[in-house]
Amino acid sequence: MTPPTGTLTAERILEATEEVLRRHGPAKATVVDVARALGVSHGSVYRHFRTKAALREAVTKRWLDRTSQRLAGIVSMDGTPEERLRAWLAALFDAKRHKAGDDPELFATYTVLTDENVAAVAGHIDELTGQLTRIIETGAEAGTFAVPDPAPAARAVFQATGRFHDPCYARDWTSPGIDEEFTAVVDLLVRGLSSPSP
Numbered sequence: 001m002t003p004p005t006g007t008l009t010a011e012r013i014l015e016a017t018e019e020v021l022r023r024h025g026p027a028k029a030t031v032v033d034v035a036r037a038l039g040v041s042h043g044s045v046y047r048h049f050r051t052k053a054a055l056r057e058a059v060t061k062r063w064l065d066r067t068s069q070r071l072a073g074i075v076s077m078d079g080t081p082e083e084r085l086r087a088w089l090a091a092l093f094d095a096k097r098h099k100a101g102d103d104p105e106l107f108a109t110y111t112v113l114t115d116e117n118v119a120a121v122a123g124h125i126d127e128l129t130g131q132l133t134r135i136i137e138t139g140a141e142a143g144t145f146a147v148p149d150p151a152p153a154a155r156a157v158f159q160a161t162g163r164f165h166d167p168c169y170a171r172d173w174t175s176p177g178i179d180e181e182f183t184a185v186v187d188l189l190v191r192g193l194s195s196p197s198p
Contacts, residue, residue: 008038008044009048010048010058012038013038013048013049014058014059016038017034017055018059018062018063018106020037021059021113022105022106025105025108025109026056031046034055056113057116057120060110060114060121061123061124063110064121065124067092067096067128068124070091070095071088071092071095071128072131074087074091074131074135075131075134075135080142081138081142081145084135085135085136089157089161089182089186090182092164092165093161093173093182096165097174100167100170107167107170111170114167129151129154129155130154132154132158133153135154136150136153146194146195153193157189160189161189164182164185
């Protein structure tokens with residue numbers, strides 16, 4: 001747990017909240033538990049987050065942002081647009097698979113929280129599809145991808161790969177042959193992006 005020393009910041013509160021959620025689960029974790037872990041009054045927590053719902057939304061957004069920040073670097077990395085697209089999709093699948101496999105209790109908690117926080121999830125999806133749009137846009141400009149409008153193409157790629165990043169498919173992510181299935185889907189999508197429209 002976070003020691004009760006130093007200035008109380010939103011980041012310290014979110015770190016403590018994550019630990020409390022891991023230990024107690026989303027149904028039992030309270031703001032009082034978070035305050036106790038920090039060695040402060042629950043009023044001090046409420047000065048940073050006005051409600052329990054706001055705190056849960058902030059910790060959900062922080063969790064989702066870790067993925068989008070990890071992927072952001074791939075958008076501008078060296079390599080062809082196809083290489084960046086493949087790397088981005090693989091990194092998204094890898095990030096989600098690690099979240100589910102490395103800490104299943106916390107992943108289950110965040111699955112509950114993302115169901116509660118539709119706005120945070122919508123913002124996360126907008127961020128991810130925005131990153132995909134930039135990759136596809138550079139491909140269209142370079143003549144690698146034959147798409148008239150990169151934004152709808154990016155949304156279609158995101159939706160078509162949902163089995164490899166939507167938490168409702170988490171049980172599939174350790175199935176035998178899942179990596180081959182992922183590669184087959186990505187190959188198909190790349191071919192579709194590269195083919196001229198009829």
